Amino acid sequence: MNICVFLSAADLDDRYTRPARDFARLLGKGGHTLVWGGSDVGLMKVVADGVEEAGGRLLGVSVEFLSAKARVGVDEMVVARDLAERKRLLLEKADAVVIMVGGTGTLDEATEILELKKHGHTDKPVVLLNTAGFYDGLKEQFRRMEDEGFLPRPLAELVFFAEEPADALAYLGESPGTA
Numbered sequence: 779m780n781i782c783v784f785l786s787a788a789d790l791d792d793r794y795t796r797p798a799r800d801f802a803r804l805l806g807k808g809g810h811t812l813v814w815g816g817s818d819v820g821l822m823k824v825v826a827d828g829v830e831e832a833g834g835r836l837l838g839v840s841v842e843f844l845s846a847k848a849r850v851g852v853d854e855m856v857v858a859r860d861l862a863e864r865k866r867l868l869l870e871k872a873d874a875v876v877i878m879v880g881g882t883g884t885l886d887e888a889t890e891i892l893e894l895k896k897h898g899h900t901d902k903p904v905v906l907l908n909t910a911g912f913y914d915g916l917k918e919q920f921r922r923m924e925d926e927g928f929l930p931r932p933l934a935e936l937v938f939f940a941e942e943p944a945d946a947l948a949y950l951g952e953s954p955g956t957a
Contacts, residue, residue: 780837781805781950782813782872784887786880787820787847794879795824797909801878801943802828808947809834811853813872815864816840818849821879826852839867865890874903874950877937879912895936896929903953904937905946913939 785798798821805812806829815822816838826836826849836852841864845857858864865887869875877888894900906913917939924933940946 779808779873779950780811780813780871782868782875783825783878784868784875784880784884784891785814785821785825785878786884787815787817787822788881789820790879793910794912795821797907797943798824798878799828801825801876801907801946802834803832804943804947805829806832806834808951811835811837813837813839813868815844815868816848816852816855816857817844819847823849825878837871839864839871861886869894869900869902872902874953875905876946876950877904877906877913879907879909885916892936896931903950905949906937906939907943907946908939908941 802825812826812829812834814826817823817840818826830836836849838849838852838855839858840848840855841858841861848855856867858867869891875891877884891900891904895904908914908917920933923929929936938949940949
């Protein structure tokens, strides 16, 4: 399965990098392909290293203005013109999406896939990996949106919240069309 991972390119604390490394190993051992932003820095590097070391494939989608930070020696690297094209290509090449810890770029990517799902433009499974409670506030906000009628579909149809890396991959393995 091609698993798109949206995540930070920042250097982060061990409470974030350790679970990311665990997730990457599971992804690689499962024979899956990591589809990611292509960067060889920060958490993106941690995950790419883990997937590669465990035998998985790497499919990067960088963007022109970040191409100097792109990982070399991957199975496939695409360089998009801009961030909008990058998001489109990441989603196009993925069978499923996992959202890991990140900043505004990760949040932008996350809301894009959820908006596409909300309107029925994709049925790809989406997992939000809530490492160290990072997304507790967002989870609460999504629930409020659901409770107050802002979501036309149940939240559970849009995204699965996983607390542990193994739970994220187990959910994807059980999702229709991804096994």
